[in-house]
Amino acid sequence: MSTIRLEIVTPERKVFEDDVNMVIARGVEGELGILPKHAPFVTPLVVSALRIKKGKEEKVVAISGGFLEVSQNKVVILAEAAELPEEIDVNRALAAKERAERRLAQSGKEELDFKRAQLALKRALNRLKVAQHK
Ligand code: ATP
Numbered sequence: 001m002s003t004i005r006l007e008i009v010t011p012e013r014k015v016f017e018d019d020v021n022m023v024i025a026r027g028v029e030g031e032l033g034i035l036p037k038h039a040p041f042v043t044p045l046v047v048s049a050l051r052i053k054k055g056k057e058e059k060v061v062a063i064s065g066g067f068l069e070v071s072q073n074k075v076v077i078l079a080e081a082a083e084l085p086e087e088i089d090v091n092r093a094l095a096a097k098e099r100a101e102r103r104l105a106q107s108g109k110e111e112l113d114f115k116r117a118q119l120a121l122k123r124a125l126n127r128l129k130v131a132q133h134k
Helices: 090-106 112-131
Strands: 004-009 014-020 022-027 030-034 041-054 057-071 074-079
Touching (some): 014 041, 014 057, 041 074, 041 112, 090 112
Antiparallel strands (some): 057 074
């Protein structure tokens, strides 16, 4: 089966690197499946669970926004933050979720705080979902 190189990096570290068969990501315009020999391409990513297929295995990575670039049979994801399921601290994500929900209840919809809390809630829910793949 043909492969494509996948690298997931954050400003802090390299989270993942391997030759894989398919990458399924959620860009701002919707879900995309990237196969080997995909044409050059760049898109911003939304907070989402990235899926990686290799043989019969599927891995999931929590991505907290960033960019995806495809070039020369390589996918590079530069994420604001990214965690593998086993790296996720579930209690921390639960605390972040509760904090965000409290802030959403306290601030008006037009306020910057509301938008920030909405994003924080998305990150926390995404981490809780990905952590289930441990
Ligand atoms: P928190 O309020 O708990 O810090 P956050 O969504 O604001 O959550 P980020 O700013 O997205 O956190 O991430 C900051 C750093 O902490 C990143 O390196 C990220 O990988 C890590 N991180 C955040 N939440 C968790 C978690 N629940 N488990 C493991 N690492 C986490």
